[in-house]
Amino acid sequence: MKELSVSTIYDVAxxxxxxxxxxxxxxxxxxxxxxxTAGRVKEAMDYLAYIPHGxxxxxxxxxxxxxxxxxxxxxxxxxxxxxxxxxPVFQQAQCELVVFSVDSPARLSxxxxxxxxxxxxxxxxxxxxxxxxxxARRLIGVGLETVLIEQHHALLSSVExxxxxxxxxxxxxxxxxxxxxxxxxxxxxxxxxGHQPSELRWxxxxxxxxxxxxxxxxxxIRLGQGSVEDGFRMGxxxxxxxxxxxxxxxxxxxxxxxxxxxxxxxGRAVPQExxxxxxxxIEASGWVELSTVSQALTVSGRVAAEALLQRIHNPSLPxxxxxxxxxxxxxxxx
Numbered sequence: 001m002k003e004l005s006v007s008t009i010y011d012v013a014x015x016x017x018x019x020x021x022x023x024x025x026x027x028x029x030x031x032x033x034x035x036x037t038a039g040r041v042k043e044a045m046d047y048l049a050y051i052p053h054g055x056x057x058x059x060x061x062x063x064x065x066x067x068x069x070x071x072x073x074x075x076x077x078x079x080x081x082x083x084x085x086x087x088p089v090f091q092q093a094q095c096e097l098v099v100f101s102v103d104s105p106a107r108l109s110x111x112x113x114x115x116x117x118x119x120x121x122x123x124x125x126x127x128x129x130x131x132x133x134x135x136a137r138r139l140i141g142v143g144l145e146t147v148l149i150e151q152h153h154a155l156l157s158s159v160e161x162x163x164x165x166x167x168x169x170x171x172x173x174x175x176x177x178x179x180x181x182x183x184x185x186x187x188x189x190x191x192x193x194g195h196q197p198s199e200l201r202w203x204x205x206x207x208x209x210x211x212x213x214x215x216x217x218x219x220x221i222r223l224g225q226g227s228v229e230d231g232f233r234m235g236x237x238x239x240x241x242x243x244x245x246x247x248x249x250x251x252x253x254x255x256x257x258x259x260x261x262x263x264x265x266x267g268r269a270v271p272q273e274x275x276x277x278x279x280x281x282i283e284a285s286g287w288v289e290l291s292t293v294s295q296a297l298t299v300s301g302r303v304a305a306e307a308l309l310q311r312i313h314n315p316s317l318p319x320x321x322x323x324x325x326x327x328x329x330x331x332x333x334x
Contacts, residue, residue: 015044018037026038066121067097067305068121068124069083070124070126070129073102077284078280082304083099085298086305122145122312123312124146124147124308125148126146128150128151131148147311157308161295161323164201169327170205170277171204171208171209177334182205182248184248185234185235185248186221186250187226219241228258231255232259239263239268247277248276253290257288289331303322
């Protein structure tokens with residue numbers, strides 16, 4: 001007989017001559033398998049001394065206990081606030097939260113292949129990273145309930161904000177205050193394995209301004225990295241022009257804070273000479289009185305956690321896509 005520690009769902013499937021999805025069905029809903037197939041799976045499990053992992057077995061027969069969170073390896077305040085929203089929900093449910101940091105596309109793929117089989121998890125939240133069709137089917141096949149944040153897949157539940165609408169609200173805010181001409185500060189590309197909202201926010205922003213006859217001039221567009229430092233650099237470039245913009249919309253609060261620093265370095269009064277609007281509503285935006293488009297970061301983490309627990313206790317629920325509201329929070333910079 002093999003050692004307990006080396007037996008996996010792959011070993012069981014290979015010995016029984018069935019797919020891993022069939023083994024998962026045996027563990028979760030054995031009544032759905034015919035007696036011959038169920039007998040082969042049981043014989044393989046007995047031979048291998050296989051012990052089901054945390055996401056195996058009937059949900060009604062076990063308690064939720066361990067939740068995994070896949071998160072990009074990037075210290076974005078927006079990620080931290082979403083985790084802060086999840087934590088009290090899982091604490092109340094007496095769940096342990098395990099965070100897996102992803103620093104490359106290869107690491108993301110590795111986790112999505114191994115986590116369902118090598119980790120004792122009851123559920124999984126994937127933050128701002130895409131899931132392929134194959135990966136989604138694998139997660140479903142082994143019965144690991146999964147919720148996405150800021151990504152969408154038809155087979156999985158997700159929590160998102162409307163980035164296009166957020167950009168449109170930013171443009172409408174400037175137009176209502178007659179803060180034109182307008183500029184845009186965005187990202188060239190996001191993380192290669194993560195969410196890339198800059199283009200969506202730009203799309204809504206430019207569409208509304210174009211309809212009003214106030215399209216952003218190419219001279220007033222800057223794209224770079226998503227840091228405060230790069231926001232400062234791009235802000236210096238924009239505000240040092242002979243005809244600088246009257247208002248700047250940055251696709252994140254971090255970039256907007258960098259633009260604010262540039263304005264103050266150049267002696268430009270905010271908002272009297274230049275208005276600045278960010279996106280996210282991170283905690284720091286309140287401290288610097290930054291106007292921003294809020295996407296309810298803490299709420300999104302809480303809602304994702306609640307949705308995951310609901311799915312764990314009732315796995316027959318269909319996937320749901322939860323769209324959170326976005327709104328402009330006006331402070332001292334517009």
